[in-house]
Amino acid sequence: xxxxxxxxxxxxxxxxxxxxxxxxxxxxxxxxxxxxxxxxxxxxxxxxxxxxxxxxxxxxxxxxxxxxxxxxxxxxxxxxxxxxxxxxxxxxxxxxxxxxxxxxxxxxxxxxxxxxxxxxxxxxxxxxxxxxxxxxxxxxxxxxxxxxxxxxxxxxxxxxxxxxxxxxxxxxxxxxxxxxxxxxxxxxxxxxxxxxxxxxxxxxxxxxxxxxxxxxxxxxxxxxxxxxxxxxxxxxxxxxxxxxxxxxxxxxxxxxxxxxxxxxxxxxxxxxxxxxxxxxxxxxxxxxxx
Amino acid sequence: xxxxxxxxxxxxxxxxxxxxxxxxxxxxxxxxxxxxxxxxxxxxxxxxxxxxxxxxxxxxxxxxxxxxxxxxxxxxxxxxxxxxxxxxxxxxxxxxxxxxxxxxxxxxxxxxxxxxxxxxxxxxxxxxxxxxxxxxxxxxxxxxxxxxxxxxxxxxxxxxxxxxxxxxxxxxxxxxxxxxxxxxxxxxxxxxxxxxxxxxxxxxxxxxxxxxxxxxxxxxxxxxxxxxxxxxxxxxxxxxxxxxxxxxxxxxxxxxxxxxxxxxx
Ligand SMILES: Nc1ncnc2c1ncn2[C@@H]1O[C@H](COP(=O)(O)OP(=O)(O)OP(=O)(O)O)[C@@H](O)[C@H]1O
Ligand SMILES: [Mg+2]
Numbered sequence: 300x301x302x303x304x305x306x307x308x309x310x311x312x313x314x315x316x317x318x319x320x321x322x323x324x325x326x327x328x329x330x331x332x333x334x335x336x337x338x339x340x341x342x343x344x345x346x347x348x349x350x351x352x353x354x355x356x357x358x359x360x361x362x363x364x365x366x367x368x369x370x371x372x373x374x375x376x377x378x379x380x381x382x383x384x385x386x387x388x389x390x391x392x393x394x395x396x397x398x399x400x401x402x403x404x405x406x407x408x409x410x411x412x413x414x415x416x417x418x419x420x421x422x423x424x425x426x427x428x429x430x431x432x433x434x435x436x437x438x439x440x441x442x443x444x445x446x447x448x449x450x451x452x453x454x455x456x457x458x459x460x461x462x463x464x465x466x467x468x469x470x471x472x473x474x475x476x477x478x479x480x481x482x483x484x485x486x487x488x489x490x491x492x493x494x495x496x497x498x499x500x501x502x503x504x505x506x507x508x509x510x511x512x513x514x515x516x517x518x519x520x521x522x523x524x525x526x527x528x529x530x531x532x533x534x535x536x537x538x539x540x541x542x543x544x545x546x547x548x549x550x551x552x553x554x555x556x557x558x559x560x561x562x563x564x565x566x567x568x569x570x571x572x573x574x575x576x577x578x579x580x581x582x583x584x585x586x587x588x589x
Numbered sequence: 590x591x592x593x594x595x596x597x598x599x600x601x602x603x604x605x606x607x608x609x610x611x612x613x614x615x616x617x618x619x620x621x622x623x624x625x626x627x628x629x630x631x632x633x634x635x636x637x638x639x640x641x642x643x644x645x646x647x648x649x650x651x652x653x654x655x656x657x658x659x660x661x662x663x664x665x666x667x668x669x670x671x672x673x674x675x676x677x678x679x680x681x682x683x684x685x686x687x688x689x690x691x692x693x694x695x696x697x698x699x700x701x702x703x704x705x706x707x708x709x710x711x712x713x714x715x716x717x718x719x720x721x722x723x724x725x726x727x728x729x730x731x732x733x734x735x736x737x738x739x740x741x742x743x744x745x746x747x748x749x750x751x752x753x754x755x756x757x758x759x760x761x762x763x764x765x766x767x768x769x770x771x772x773x774x775x776x777x778x779x780x781x782x783x784x785x786x787x788x789x790x791x792x793x794x795x796x797x798x799x800x801x802x803x804x805x806x807x808x809x810x811x812x813x814x815x816x817x818x819x820x821x822x823x824x825x826x827x828x829x830x831x832x833x834x835x836x837x838x839x840x841x842x843x844x845x846x847x848x849x850x851x852x853x854x
Pocket of ligand 2 (some may be wrong): 345
């Protein structure tokens with residue numbers, strides 16, 4: 300399902316003294332099946348943009364196209380529910396959405412709302428509890444008795460159990476421990492590959508964007524200032540710095556190395572593996588910084 | 590979705606009304622509320638309405654914004670208006686449609702009551718729109734101070750008030766966030782039968798309560814580690830200052846009351 304935003308603008312609290320324009324003339328295309336990372340400084344409008352992707356916010360200007368559906372200022376609330384089944388959103392700090400008496404029921408909430416049979420919803424819930432590495436017996440526990448990290452996993456399971464075609468993630472791992480972060484990010488990537496799911500990730504981690512994404516959108520002051528594959532986006536560190544963004548650690552290391560060795564800047568190494576290969580190749584040639 | 594709410598919001602500014610001492614504003618609003626009930630004929634209600642509009646002008650708050658924020662209250666006003674129109678059966682018959690009969694007196698009462706409601710809501714909104722929650726509670730605490738003699742917990746009350754006022758916007762934002770999270774999971778508050786709608790509120794209320802309690806706990810801990818020991822011997826950082834504006838405002842109100850007294854039938 301292709302998603303496209305055409306000249307989208309959004310103003311919070313329009314017509315009041317608190318009015319605040321969060322998006323200006325945003326033109327974005329997210330191809331079906333892509334893994335798109337959205338980066339941008341805090342307050343640049345990333346979360347606002349995300350909420351347009353399943354009709355939680357309707358643009359105050361322009362058009363949002365989600366598959367065959369168009370959302371504009373005039374679109375009625377009723378037309379949005381089918382979109383929400385196809386586009387699942389994991390919000391910033393999703394553990395705040397838990398409410399049921401036990402984990403199983405909470406995960407079943409989404410699927411049941413979208414008309415999945417009780418039996419099937421339960422099977423899915425159990426499957427996702429396991430998939431997210433939650434300890435045995437979690438299903439019967441109250442979500443409020445879990446640790447912060449476990450609550451986060453339950454909340455994520457609640458969205459995944461809807462089995463959406465498009466998965467939208469707003470900083471899904473903020474505040475988790477490093478091992479947990481990697482586990483969850485790897486899980487999302489696996490799902491992306493296996494299910495051919497379109498994945499959209501908002502992140503402050505340039506490393507995550509570089510490692511997982513095949514397409515990137517850079518936001519600055521409510522505008523989309525750059526789009527392209529990570530290799531292009533991270534090639535120009537100076538331009539990113541203008542938007543108060545950095546490059547992944549691997550790229551900064553690579554640039555230092557190149558400078559020391561007197562090499563011209565090559566294509567950015569997006570992962571540790573690529574960096575290692577690059578260094579091995581260069582050192583193998585007998586070059587290298589002394 | 591909640592962002593249009595006016596009630597409990599504060600818009601910083603520099604108008605005559607903004608610069609009044611919170612004490613005079615509080616006294617003003619309380620006396621005004623009582624004075625509203627003096628009005629009982631067309632001239633006196635007109636005076637009330639005019640005075641309210643003047644106060645709004647003096648505060649430089651945009652009237653459109655105020656009216657826009659009144660929508661939830663408008664429903665209540667419309668309801669009482671209709672009640673009066675249909676259930677007062679005095680005066681001349683003005684209009685008849687089937688079993689519906691509208692009498693002159695009903696229409697008059699309906700309009701009066703609506704004006705009364707409107708000016709009350711406008712004036713109290715004006716108070717909260719032009720006075721920061723902190724000043725309101727400071728003012729209230731000072732005004733209620735004499736009650737300490739009879740062991741009334743003035744400081745605690747003021748603290749409770751300032752905390753709740755402080756957290757209204759936070760809770761609204763939170764409601765908005767949770768609402769969106771549940772909408773994204775297919776919950777639907779705006780359609781379905783009454784029973785379904787009530788059930789749809791649960792996924793909203795539970796997380797809201799949970800987070801409110803968490804916040805309360807955090808706040809209590811934060812206050813305690815910073816040495817909060819209640820009101821005993823506490824001094825103030827912000828000093829309240831009564832100046833000519835405050836006296837003027839209250840004198841004008843007095844004049845209005847006197848006028849109301851003479852104009853009422
Ligand atoms: N509910 C709201 N009401 C009014 N203004 C808002 C609201 N939500 C966000 N904004 C404003 O819109 C702008 C964009 O906010 P947004 O949450 O989209 O940023 P973000 O890129 O997600 O930031 P972060 O990285 O901190 O999550 C900000 O200036 C913010 O103050
Ligand atoms: Mg955000």
